[in-house]
Amino acid sequence: MNDIKHYINGQYVGSASGKLFDNINPANGRVISKVHEAGREEVDAAVQAAKAALRGPWGKMTLEQRTQILHKVADGINARFDEFLEAECLDTGKPKSLASHIDIPRGAANFKVFADMIKNVPTESFEMPTPDGTGALNYAVRRPKGVIGVISPWNLPLLLMTWKVGPALACGNTVVVKPSEETPTTTALLGEVMKDAGVPDGVYNVIHGFGGDSAGAFLTEHPDVDGFTFTGETGTGEVIMKAAARGIRDISLELGGKNAGLVFADCDMDKAIEGTMRSAFANCGQVCLGTERVYVERAIFDEFVTRLKAAAEGLKIGPPDDSEANMGPLVSLKHREKVLSYYQQAVDDGATVVTGGGVPDMPAELAGGAWVQPTIWTGLADDSAVVTDEIFGPCCHIRPFDTEEEAIELANSLPYGLASAVWTENVSRAHRVAGQIEAGIVWVNSWFLRDLRTPFGGSKQSGVGREGGVHSLEFYTEMKNVCIKL
Numbered sequence: 001m002n003d004i005k006h007y008i009n010g011q012y013v014g015s016a017s018g019k020l021f022d023n024i025n026p027a028n029g030r031v032i033s034k035v036h037e038a039g040r041e042e043v044d045a046a047v048q049a050a051k052a053a054l055r056g057p058w059g060k061m062t063l064e065q066r067t068q069i070l071h072k073v074a075d076g077i078n079a080r081f082d083e084f085l086e087a088e089c090l091d092t093g094k095p096k097s098l099a100s101h102i103d104i105p106r107g108a109a110n111f112k113v114f115a116d117m118i119k120n121v122p123t124e125s126f127e128m129p130t131p132d133g134t135g136a137l138n139y140a141v142r143r144p145k146g147v148i149g150v151i152s153p154w155n156l157p158l159l160l161m162t163w164k165v166g167p168a169l170a171c172g173n174t175v176v177v178k179p180s181e182e183t184p185t186t187t188a189l190l191g192e193v194m195k196d197a198g199v200p201d202g203v204y205n206v207i208h209g210f211g212g213d214s215a216g217a218f219l220t221e222h223p224d225v226d227g228f229t230f231t232g233e234t235g236t237g238e239v240i241m242k243a244a245a246r247g248i249r250d251i252s253l254e255l256g257g258k259n260a261g262l263v264f265a266d267c268d269m270d271k272a273i274e275g276t277m278r279s280a281f282a283n284c285g286q287v288c289l290g291t292e293r294v295y296v297e298r299a300i301f302d303e304f305v306t307r308l309k310a311a312a313e314g315l316k317i318g319p320p321d322d323s324e325a326n327m328g329p330l331v332s333l334k335h336r337e338k339v340l341s342y343y344q345q346a347v348d349d350g351a352t353v354v355t356g357g358g359v360p361d362m363p364a365e366l367a368g369g370a371w372v373q374p375t376i377w378t379g380l381a382d383d384s385a386v387v388t389d390e391i392f393g394p395c396c397h398i399r400p401f402d403t404e405e406e407a408i409e410l411a412n413s414l415p416y417g418l419a420s421a422v423w424t425e426n427v428s429r430a431h432r433v434a435g436q437i438e439a440g441i442v443w444v445n446s447w448f449l450r451d452l453r454t455p456f457g458g459s460k461q462s463g464v465g466r467e468g469g470v471h472s473l474e475f476y477t478e479m480k481n482v483c484i485k486l
């Protein structure tokens, strides 16, 4: 796809304004494609198509028919696996070895899992006595919420978009998706798969563009959208929450984090190093669940720092097609500016730069890419912006602690509460610490191990609501109680 159009009512259409923007390959800075930018007109057409489709064949299908179609969508992604892989890696620069294991398989799984779930999760019923002795029966039914606005980010584009579209469609809704302007291609490609799978026109719509004063804002301001599901920065979440308040629309927000890893002296050091390394550097550090603050018990601090440094220096930086590369570029030069500003701030704040801190030397053909070195610091104060702000780059700060209480206090010290990783072989400590951490997800001796039936989301400023398993069904349906007097 080198001319990326909106997908509205089952057709690829351009913008009436003729406005286009460049989709850039972050590995070399070259333009991959031109993308149509939606104005209010296209956003309205997409929302109206989605609204009409609720009353069309989609709304009349049996659950069995709908879920069979969603299985075909998953099969369709798998059948075109290589195309999705190529597109995702061109847009993001991430290694194919990563996207072929995580992004694309999860794109398919997100449809299968929720199609199966909606068929198997019961709703409740209650019998009640009445004064006349005949009684009454209450039972709950699920109904689609309506038109769902899906706004997704660039770090795991297909995975995070389908994580919302899968359950939304399983529950019988229709969607208008606004993918990130940085990574429009797989969302666009999914339109073809939807068509081939027999998803009726208007059920899956895509509009491209930016956030503020563009497609994102036009979508959240549209009164005919019944609910919004958003993944992205906390600041953007606030803006979307305000927009959703008009008309009392429901929201699900999966937002930023500044996640802590707690490494106890009784950990399995090999596992802790391997896991912390992935959590800090995988996807070039652009994972909301990633660890940017590592707290290590003093007795093993020096050894941990030395070993994580060696692991970081062993990473091979390279473009998606390099089968040995395990770290790609950042998503854009603009994002690199932000990450490098924190690299500078760390130095200004007196950090010890254990490794990295700059831009790697790359061959001439990749010189225009958004490359950055994996970076580790020690020695920063707890209130340095480097330690308190989400950087979203391949970096972490490591600080020693002396007691379990101190480690927990440090982990909980920020307004974010998305994820945490605890490394200990002491099972009592694992439960004790996990129970006290203020986060939506705590991994013990692992990281990013995902069971899609589990609640997923953030506490504090890392989000509102939970998706995953029955929690997705809760968000994407209106539960209605029917009370029958017998």
Ligand SMILES: NC(=O)c1ccc[n+]([C@@H]2O[C@H](COP(=O)([O-])OP(=O)(O)OC[C@H]3O[C@@H](n4cnc5c(N)ncnc54)[C@H](O)[C@@H]3O)[C@@H](O)[C@H]2O)c1
Pocket (backbone or CB within 6 Å): 151, 152, 153, 154, 155, 160, 178, 179, 180, 181, 209, 210, 211, 212, 213, 215, 216, 217, 220, 231, 232, 233, 234, 236, 237, 239, 240, 253, 254, 255, 256, 257, 287, 288, 390, 392, 418, 458, 462, 463
């Ligand atoms: N909690 C999670 O599950 C999770 C998962 C992945 C990423 N994230 C977070 O996402 C962020 C990185 O993604 P990003 O930079 O794409 O986030 P972002 O908030 O800049 O953008 C996300 C999406 O929102 C759109 N948008 C921006 N402003 C908008 C507005 N005013 N109205 C409507 N839409 C608007 C963007 O165009 C994009 O599609 C990080 O903060 C990361 O932690 C969170």
Ligand SMILES: O=C/C=C/C=C(\O)C(=O)O
Pocket (backbone or CB within 6 Å): 155, 156, 160, 163, 286, 287, 288, 289, 450, 456
């Ligand atoms: O960057 C954030 C990663 C989020 C992951 C998920 O939402 C998921 O695995 O479902």
